[in-house]
Amino acid sequence: MSVFENVMLPVLLIFLSGFIFQRIFNLDIKPLSTVAIYLLLPFLVFQTFYKESIDSNFFYVILTSSLLLLMLILLGIIISKVGKFGRNQLDALLLSIVFPNSGNYGIPIVMFAFGNKGLLYGMPIMVFHNILMGTIGVYIAADNQGGIKTAGKMIFKQPMNYVILPAILLAKYHIEIPSNFMKSINLVGNTTIPVIMLILGMQLAEVHLSQVNWYQVNLAWLLRLVVSPLLAYLLCLLLPIDPIMKMVIITMAAMPSAANTTLYAIQFNAEPQFVSTCTLVSTITSVITLTVILNLLI
Numbered sequence: 001m002s003v004f005e006n007v008m009l010p011v012l013l014i015f016l017s018g019f020i021f022q023r024i025f026n027l028d029i030k031p032l033s034t035v036a037i038y039l040l041l042p043f044l045v046f047q048t049f050y051k052e053s054i055d056s057n058f059f060y061v062i063l064t065s066s067l068l069l070l071m072l073i074l075l076g077i078i079i080s081k082v083g084k085f086g087r088n089q090l091d092a093l094l095l096s097i098v099f100p101n102s103g104n105y106g107i108p109i110v111m112f113a114f115g116n117k118g119l120l121y122g123m124p125i126m127v128f129h130n131i132l133m134g135t136i137g138v139y140i141a142a143d144n145q146g147g148i149k150t151a152g153k154m155i156f157k158q159p160m161n162y163v164i165l166p167a168i169l170l171a172k173y174h175i176e177i178p179s180n181f182m183k184s185i186n187l188v189g190n191t192t193i194p195v196i197m198l199i200l201g202m203q204l205a206e207v208h209l210s211q212v213n214w215y216q217v218n219l220a221w222l223l224r225l226v227v228s229p230l231l232a233y234l235l236c237l238l239l240p241i242d243p244i245m246k247m248v249i250i251t252m253a254a255m256p257s258a259a260n261t262t263l264y265a266i267q268f269n270a271e272p273q274f275v276s277t278c279t280l281v282s283t284i285t286s287v288i289t290l291t292v293i294l295n296l297l298i
Helices: 002-025 030-051 057-083 087-098 102-145 148-156 164-172 179-204 214-237 243-253 260-267 272-297
Strands: none
Touching: 002 102, 002 179, 002 272, 030 102, 030 164, 030 179, 030 260, 057 087, 057 102, 057 214, 057 243, 087 102, 087 214, 087 260, 087 272, 102 148, 102 164, 102 179, 102 243, 102 260, 102 272, 179 260, 179 272, 214 243, 214 272, 243 272, 260 272
16 A cells, blocks of 8 residues: 555546546647657756766666667567557557656655665666667657658757766766756756656547557556566576666566656657557556565565
8 A cells, every 4th residue: 555655646646637637628738748858858857867876787777778678679579560560559569568667656666665775776777768768769759750760860859868968977077067057957857757747647638448459558568567577587587686686677677658658659649549548557557566576576
C-alpha cells in the first residue's frame, strides 16, 4: 500500500485531472505537446544534468541501458514482422516498450526500496535514459515523417539535446550559475513532469476504447513490464557490478512506459491513442508487477 499511496496515487490523480479537463474543454493537444517538448523539456534536462554528477557507475549504466534498448528494439522489429505490423504500428510499439519511466516514477521507487545507495545508482540511469529519449526516442517517433533523413534531422531540432553538454561541463568544473537564473530554470523545470502527465491524461480522453488494438497493447505490456526486467537480469549476470546496482538496474527496467513517449507520439502522429493507452495500462498494472519483482530482489 505504501508504494501505491506514495507513488502511484499522485501520478494517477494528475492523469485523472488532465482527463477530466479535456472532457470538459476539448482542447487541441498538439500545441501543448509542442510547448512541452520545445520549451519545458530543455529546462528539465538542463536541471537534471547540472545537478546530477556523472561518475564511474555511468559506464555500466551506458552499457546495460544501451544493450537493453537494442534487445527490445530487435524484439519489437521481429514481432512486427511476424505480426505484419505497419510502419506506424512498429514505431508506436517501440515507443511503448523501449523507454521506461525512470524519472518521476522510477526514482521514488528505487529510493523507497533501496535507500540512498540505490539512489546513487538510479540517478545515472535516469540521466542516460534522458539522452536516449532525446535521440533514439525522437528518431523512432519521427520515423513516419519521411524516412531516415527526416527522422535524423528531427533529433537536431530538439533544443533539449543542446543543453546536455553545457550542463555536464558546468557541473564537472563546479561553475555555479547565478541564483536568480537557477531559480528560473528550476521553476520551469519543475513544472515539466506535471504538465507532461496532464497532457497524457488529456490524450487518454481522446482514446476510443473500441478502436484500441488490445492484442498489441497486451503485447507491449508484456514486453515492457515482464520481458524488459528479465533481459536486464540476464545482462546483470554477465557483468561484475555491485549487487545493489544490479537490483536498481533490474527495477528501473521494470518501470512502465515513459510519459514522454506520449508527447512524441502526439507531436509526430505516431499512433498517440495506442501509445497513451500503453502508458496508462503499464503504469496502473506496474503496481502489481513491481511488487512481485521487488519481493524477488530484496
